[in-house]
Amino acid sequence: MTIAILGGGQLARMLVLAGTPLGLRFRCLDPAPDAVAGHVCEHLCAPFDDPDALAKLARGAEVVTFEFENVPAATTERLLQHGPVRPHPRALATGQDRLFEKQLFQHLGMGVPEYRTAHTLAELQAAVAAVGAPCIVKTRRLGYDGRGQARLKPGPELAAAIAAAHRELTRGNDGGLIVERFVPFQRELSVLAVRSLRGEIAVYPLVENVHEGGILRRSRAPAPDVSTATSKQAHDFVAAVLQDLDYVGVLAIELFDLGGTLLANEMAPRVHNSGHWTIEGSVCSQFENHVRAVAGLPLGSTAMAHGQATMVNCISTLPARDAALALPGVHVHAYGKQPRENRKVGHATVVGADRAAVDALAAKVSALPPARGEW
Ligand SMILES: Nc1ncnc2c1ncn2[C@@H]1O[C@H](COP(=O)(O)OP(=O)(O)OP(=O)(O)O)[C@@H](O)[C@H]1O
Ligand SMILES: [Mg+2]
Structure with missing residues (x-):
């Protein structure tokens, strides 16, 4: 096949x-x-x-x-x-547009950051006034890794910043913008799940994600200190989205955790960077489960394979090869891409039974010197 x-x-x-x-x-x-x-x-x-x-x-x-x-x-x-x-283009159409995503999340009873849409500069000014600064202006379509976004702070510079954001974010696209209130979240979580052709659903444990500069740096699974109620809320929510879209394959939803209250940020109708740890950390990885689902095969288990997992993204450069491979228990994935500023060129996953030990080893990976030249 x-x-x-x-x-x-x-x-x-x-x-x-x-x-x-x-x-x-x-x-x-x-x-x-x-x-x-x-x-x-x-x-x-x-x-x-x-x-x-x-x-x-x-x-x-x-x-x-x-x-x-x-x-x-x-x-x-x-x-x-x-x-x-698979997934069906209807799901892609929803995942392509931040407004459609938010409308779906709200329809399913999930909270989202307060938002307004805008096209023209006057509409953007009104949207920022309604939502209040600090806020984030995002293009409705085609953003990734924090691109297509501008953060606006309150103060005397705000009017000029709105005009600059409008100029920059509407250049060369359809001009659709969304303004979101800046959410003072305690942390970011994501929930990944897979639905088969027959409608079976399997959900991975919640993941805790750290972003810097709008780019994912680290993921830990299962996310520490998650209450049963929070985990159930995320589980039920992702299952509802999968069912509503008659979805087949892996779906990821990014969440903001406000200390027990979850807001949905966005969804990715595909395998997701915050699920890379599943290759070694789960019984069946997000990649294998996506393939199984779209091929019409039975799903694999989404249970943790070793108890704990941490994934460290390699942004711009890989770590020095020999030093990385000399660390026992570190699984390095080099993507074969040319190093470039802010490019995701690889990741490393650490698995184990003990959260503190896994975190300590992941910190060693992050502290490795960068590779010089090609791997
Ligand atoms: N309303 C918000 N309040 C606070 N922080 C936010 C908000 N929206 C986005 N962010 C921060 O910016 C990051 C990137 O935003 P978002 O996920 O919307 O964009 P993206 O470009 O699609 O990112 P990616 O492709 O990496 O998922 C978020 O993970 C979060 O850290
Ligand atoms: Mg995101």
């Missing part, structure tokens, strides 16, 4: 690495000649809107899936002519 993947970055690469032992074959489409999934499966190098490439991608494939959600609607419509697309 062949599975086609739209996108050929590290998420596609890890899907391939997880699905290959199941006897599955993979083909990806990515316009970048150096797309790193191309190291481990067939890579079609063409634009996402090339009809011939899309037909080639889907030819003989059981199903098409995605490693990223910002796919033009025309692309998914074309793919549907060739066969099943």
